[in-house]
Amino acid sequence: MAVFPQRVFYVAAELSGCRYEIVNKKSGATENYEFRRQQKPARKGAKGKSGRKARSSAIVSSSRRNFKNFLLTGRPGVGKTSVIEAVAREFGDLTGGFTTGEIRERGIRKGFSVAALDGTSAVLAHEDFAGPVRVGKYGVDVPAFERIALPALRDAMSRKRIVLIDEIGKMELASPRFCDLVREALDSPLIVVATVMEKPHRFADEIKSRGDVETLEVTIGNRSALPGKISEMIRRELESGARR
Numbered sequence: 322m323a324v325f326p327q328r329v330f331y332v333a334a335e336l337s338g339c340r341y342e343i344v345n346k347k348s349g350a351t352e353n354y355e356f357r358r359q360q361k362p363a364r365k366g367a368k369g370k371s372g373r374k375a376r377s378s379a380i381v382s383s384s385r386r387n388f389k390n391f392l393l394t395g396r397p398g399v400g401k402t403s404v405i406e407a408v409a410r411e412f413g414d415l416t417g418g419f420t421t422g423e424i425r426e427r428g429i430r431k432g433f434s435v436a437a438l439d440g441t442s443a444v445l446a447h448e449d450f451a452g453p454v455r456v457g458k459y460g461v462d463v464p465a466f467e468r469i470a471l472p473a474l475r476d477a478m479s480r481k482r483i484v485l486i487d488e489i490g491k492m493e494l495a496s497p498r499f500c501d502l503v504r505e506a507l508d509s510p511l512i513v514v515a516t517v518m519e520k521p522h523r524f525a526d527e528i529k530s531r532g533d534v535e536t537l538e539v540t541i542g543n544r545s546a547l548p549g550k551i552s553e554m555i556r557r558e559l560e561s562g563a564r565r
């Protein structure tokens with residue numbers, strides 16, 4: 322039998338027949354439950370008035386938990402950005418945010434760019450950049466990143482239904498203001514789809530451990546089907562939000 326901490330759950334709808342809803346106070350997620358008759362172990366030969374063995378009621382989950390925050394993880398180059406871009410194409414004007422990409426010269430990676438979904442862009446990091454913030458061999462231009470990414474996120478949080486963040490990695494996390502906006506987006510009623518670094522990192526680990534996120538690993542095997550799966554979950558959440 323499922324047991325639910327009183328501090329976390331409360332009944333959102335009265336029993337209707339044999340079904341009802343329970344809402345997670347912390348995340349706002351809704352789960353549907355139903356009463357089913359379950360065989361109760363009884364003493365040998367014990368029978369009820371009808372001649373059947375005694376039974377008891379048990380709560381059984383009838384649907385999986387709903388999430389509105391989705392974190393995509395996976396090794397570098399596996400296709401996380403491609404998944405985010407596919408979601409952006411699917412939902413069009415409902416989405417806002419930014420993506421990052423490689424800068425290549427003669428086929429050799431030299432740095433990374435950041436681009437808002439409205440088309441504005443800048444160089445995020447480059448081998449030739451000097452400065453105090455470095456990730457590996459790349460110098461990171463934090464002001465340039467903030468000039469593109471922060472307005473894109475603020476605009477998405479004020480005017481859109483879906484916030485896309487690509488990505489939450491070491492370069493981007495050099496901006497404390499970016500970290501604050503990520504937390505704000507995750508705490509908001511908006512749907513968030515973000516790529517996040519796979520390796521351990523204090524901030525990345527913090528958001529992965531939240532109770533209101535679903536972490537999905539992008540692999541070579543699932544990267545083609547994943548945009549459709551995520552889009553289905555987003556539509557379900559959009560419909561659920563419209564009913565609330």
